[in-house]
Amino acid sequence: MILFLLAFIASLLGGFASPWWWPAIVGLALGLWKPEPRSVLFSATSCGAALAWGGVAAFYQIGNHGLLGGRIAELFSLPSGWWLVLISTALGGVTAGIGAEAGRYLRLAYNAK
Amino acid sequence: MTQPVRMAIGAAWRLALLWLWIGLLGHKLGPVPPPGKFFSPFQGFWRNAEIRSPKGHDVSASGLLNSVSLKYDHRGVPHVFSDDLQGMFFAQGYATARDRLWQMDIQSRAGLGRLSEVMGSDLLRFDLSRRRLGMASSAQADLEEMQKDSLTNVALMAYAAGVNAWIATLKRADYPLEFKLLDYAPEPWTPLKSVALLKNLQWTLSKGTDDVALTRTLEKFGSEFFSELFPLRNPGAEPILPSEIFSVRAPFDTATSGPLSVRADSDPPLRTTNDYSASHPPPGAGGISPFPPPQPGSGSDNFAIAGTRTASGHPILGNDPHLDLSLPSIWYEVQLQGGAINGYGVSVPGLPGIVIGFNSHAAWGVTNGMDDVFDVYKLRFQNDSLTHYWWNGRWRETKFVLDTISMRGGKTVIDTQLWTHLGPVPVKSGEQSLDANVPALHAVQWIALQPSNEIGAFLRMLSAKDYGDFRTAIRSLHCPSQNFVFIDSGDIALTHQGRIPVKRFGQGRTVLRENDSDFDWSTYIPDSLLPSAYNPARGWLSSANQEVTDSSYPYYLGSGFYPSERAGRLHRLMEATNGADISSAWEVMLNNQSLRAEQSLPLLLGCMDSVSMSPNAQEAVKLLRHWDGRYHATEAEPALFDLWWKRFYTKVWDDDFEGDTLHYAWPSHPVTRALLASNPNSDWFDDIRTPRREKACDLVRGALEEAVQSSLQTGNGSFTAWNQVHPLSIPHLLRLAPLGTGKLSGDGCAECLNAQRGSHGPSWRMAVELGKTPVASGGYPGGQSGNPGSPDYDAFVTNWLTGKPYRLLFLMRPDEQPDSIAYTLTLKGSK
Structure with missing residues (x-):
């Protein structure tokens, strides 16, 4: 739970001031820090980051009444802006998850010395 | 391991x-933008989804001397209030960039031939076409000319500083959507970029020519055919300034004895009654790549009604420039108050000043002048190295200029440009043509390549108090030539303004092969002799891109004027005007009655008396006999007439030109109508592909049956409505369909005053009455915001489509704070 919360909070707070791949740094740091089984680490960090990305995307989708989401969705031949919310959610989650996996292996490699 | x-x-x-x-x-x-960046809700497109209305605040602006207020009204129009001109133009730059930064960037890149820098090698040919035509180099020369004028220099520098002050506030997440789609960043604005936007205007409005297509037509059919079917003046032309009003002398000009005193013998040789191009066959134009020929556009309308014809006794002005429509919109609405200036109107995003608008004393509007200021010369080069060309009986040296084009991805192209004393040679031998109108090894002489200060005119018009001021202000406008209508509180005027070379009648209509200085441009029509009228007795003035003068004017202006279809309708409405007010002036611009239909339909119907027809054709004829010629979107009659006339027109010429509209210029619609009216048994109506000899009515009847079939097919068994064969749309500048409006339905037609045609049409309707304070209505297809994620992106489209005007908010003083002001932005000066 702590991993999930940290991934969510760090992805959210750092997101506005960092490059798009910030969730990878968040995942990497959590993977380095907390020894957890791969499935727990990956799912907690990616879900936390995904919620941050998806939540912010949904905030804009709702606040903008789907105006821009609808236009961009059409550009990608998708039926609605909510599909873009899903894409943003998935990208944030996968980026954090890959980062966490790399962090976990770095920690394992360090510990195996 | x-x-x-x-x-x-x-x-x-x-x-x-x-x-x-x-x-x-x-x-x-x-073509897909970087997914990580683009879909990030912190950096990507989501940040362009506007979720709340902007609020007023203070901004510290670097480069601004004194503080400036920008009062935004509920339509998003900024009303700029500054103590000085520097602050006013700074704020205009800041406000325009705040709403339209990407549009400004991409359009200035287009003007300078720099699109491939951000869009890759696909745009290299576009860039080359602009650069080889000399647009980038002439933008630099124009800038140097403009910097000699202190007002223009102040405006350009302050405007650029204002744009850059806005750019300085942007983080990546704040970039306009299109920067994210194309994955590049805004670069600092410079005065050169503003000039590049002017070059775009000149390219759009003064380069249009069908020299090459006319040349091929002349070669194929000969001089007799050409003279008969391609007259220098459109049949039935109703000129803007016929001799009975052109003789009215303007009070400001005492240096000459008035336009009527112009005599051919006091000027360079120019007056012949024959068409020069028809009597001097041009060089071969074979081997030129086919491009779609220029189509007659639907042009623009403007008019001025004198106080004698208005309810209030004050003059009223109307203007409706018809252009290729786009989102973000062509125009940006703004009020500018600074120093002695207080003006309102529309500006071109990226250019300081106002192009069409009004101030407390005067109002002005434009239509394109349509003069022939783009000539193509076939040159003879000494050898394949192209180092020398033949001119005036000797070999002259060609100038080679190296040009570097940096493309996205780091690739650089070094191009060699060829220049003659006439102008550039845009296409070398063996190269694919870059332009339909400029074959290989032909030089171009184009007035836009001569240094001038058009921006100075846009700036000085703002402070014009009377017609004398106005004429002085527009004097620096050389290209594109324009028909300016003008009113002040008691006067009306119309001026055809531009720098127009003195030429033989018809010279430069087709490709020129003469290689001597007689055909060079050496003299220009003096400003004082340009056509103009001031307070004509008839009490109105108008223009719609038709012939400027009648045949009494001694100078040749060109032959590409639009047929007097809109102009004729406008004349009839003006003549009938009595007790006009701003609402009735607005209605003039919405008029959907086609003069083409009024003049052509009786001729078509005349062929249908007592002849056997299919039941559907009979029904169509019945409908059309009762039609008033108005183009309403949901009615069948406009579609039936349009299909019928166009089928007939195609049938007349299709056999002679073998269906080739790409290589040849076809006779115009008015010429075809005149032939139908005057000589229905003409050989031109015979279809040379059939053994029998057809007359005009045979083609008319065949065309009707085809039109009816086509209409029924589109309408699924009933006659189709006009909006089904004539859909409207406003596309995004990148032609990305979801960022445009999609299919729209509206009244109007290309030949109507409400000149809706596909994605071309009324770009800014404005009606102004000048009493104690100006009263004005306006509207354009788009919205103040350039952001597709903002409700203000296309907020005006519905009103535009239905013809509903907005009352324009003109604030006389900075302390006025009406309810229609939504918020105020204050730019804090650094002094």
């Missing part, structure tokens, strides 16, 4: 995967 090594390899592999993931999602994948 030991455990540590296995772990190290595992870590390295996963780090590599992470690096690849970030790299892959951080770069464009073909």
Whole structure:
């Protein structure tokens, strides 16, 4: 739970001031820090980051009444802006998850010395 | 393998995967923007989804001397209030960039031939076409000319500083959507970029020519055919300034004895009654790549009604420039108050000043002048190295200029431009043509390539108090030539303004082969002799891109004027005007009655008396006999007439030109109508592909049956409505369909005053009455915001489509704070 919360909070707070791949740094740091089984680490960090990305995307989708989401969705031949919310959610989650996996292996490699 | 090594390899592999993931999602994948950047809700497109209305605040602006207020009204129009001109133009730049930065950037890149820098090698040919035509180099020369004028220099510098002050506030997440779609960043604005936007205007409005297509037509059919079917003046032309009003002398000009005193013998040789191009066959134009020929556009309308014809006794002005429509919109509405200036109107995003608008004393509007200021010369080069060309009986040296084009991805192209004393040679031998109108090894002489200060005119018009001021202000406008209508509180005027070379009648209509200085441009029509009228007795003035003068004017202006279809309708409405007010002036611009239909339909119907027809054709004729010629979107009659006339027109010429509209210029619609009216048994109506000899009515009847079939097919068994064969739309500048309006339905037609045609049409309707305070209505297809994620992006489209005007808010004083002001932005000066 702590991993999930940290991934969510760090992805959210750092997101506005960092490059798009910030969730990878968040995942990497959590993977380095907390020894957890791969499935727990990956799912907690990616879900936390995904919620941050998806939540912010949904905030804009709702606040903008789907105006821009609808236009961009059409550009990608998708039926609605909510599909873009899903894409943003998935990208944030996968980026954090890959980062966490790399962090976990770095920690394992360090510990195996 | 030991455990540590296995772990190290595992870590390295996963780090590599992470690096690849970030790299892959951080770069464009073909046309797809970088997915990581683009879909990030913190940096990407989501940040352009506007979720709240802007609020007033103070901004510290670097480069601004004194503080400036920008009062935004509920339509998003900024009303700029500044103590000085520097602050006023600074704020105009800031406000325009705040709403339209990407549009400004991409359009200035287009003007300078720099699109491939951000859009890749696909745009290289476009860039080359602009650069080889000399647009980038002439923008620099124009800028140097403009910087000699202190007002223009102040405006350009302050405007650029204002744009840059806005750019300085932007983080990546704040970039306009299109920067994110195309994955590049805004660069600092410069005065040169403003001039590049002017070059775009000149390209759009003064380069249109069908020299090459006319040349081929003349070659194929000969001089007799050409003279008969391609007259210098459109049949039935109703000139803007016929001799009975052109003789009215303007009070400001005492240096000459008035336009009527112009005599051919006091000027360079120019007056012949024959068409020069028909009597001097041009050089071969074979081997030129086919391009779609220029189509007669639907042009623009403007008019001025004198106080004698208005309810209030004050003059009223109307203007409706018809252009290729786009989102973000062509125009940006603004009020500018600074120093002695207080003006309102529309500006071109990226250019300081106002192009069409009004102030407390005067109002002005434009239509395109349509003069022939773009000539093409076939040159003879000494050899394949192209170092010398033949001119005036000797070989002259060609100038070679190296040009570097940097493309996206780091590739650089070094191009060699060829220049003659006439102008550039845009296409070398063996190259694919870059332009339908400029074959290989032909030189171009174009007035836009001569240094001038058009921006100075846009600035000085703002402070004009009377017609004398106005004429002085527009004097620096050389290209594109314009028909300016003008009113002040008691006067009306119309001026045809531009720098127009003195030529033989018809000279330069087709490709010129004469290689001597007689055909060079050496003299220009003096400003004082340009056509103009001031307070004509008839009490109105108008223009719609038709012939400027009648045949009494001694100078040749060109032959590409639009047929007097809109102009004729406008004349009839003006003549009938009595007790006009701003609402009735607005209605003039919405008029959907076609003069083409009024003049052509009786001729078509005349062929249908007592002849056998299919039942559907009978029904169509019945409908059309009762039609008033108004183009309403949901009615069948406009579609039936349009299909019928166009089928007939095609049938007349299709056999002679073998259906080739790409290579040849076809006779115009008015010429075809005149032939139908005057000589229905003419050989031109015979279809040379059939053994029988057809007359005009045979083609008319065949065309009706085809039109009826086509209409029924589109309408699924009933006659189709006009909006089904004539859909409207406003596309995004990148032609990305979801960012445009999609299909729209509206009244109007290309030949109507409400000149809706596809994605071309009324770009800014404005009606102004000048009493004690100006009263004005306006509207354009778009919205103040250039952001597709803002409700203000296309907020005006519905009103535009239905013809509903907005009352324009003109504030007389900075302390006025009406309810219609939504918020105020204050730019804090650094002094």
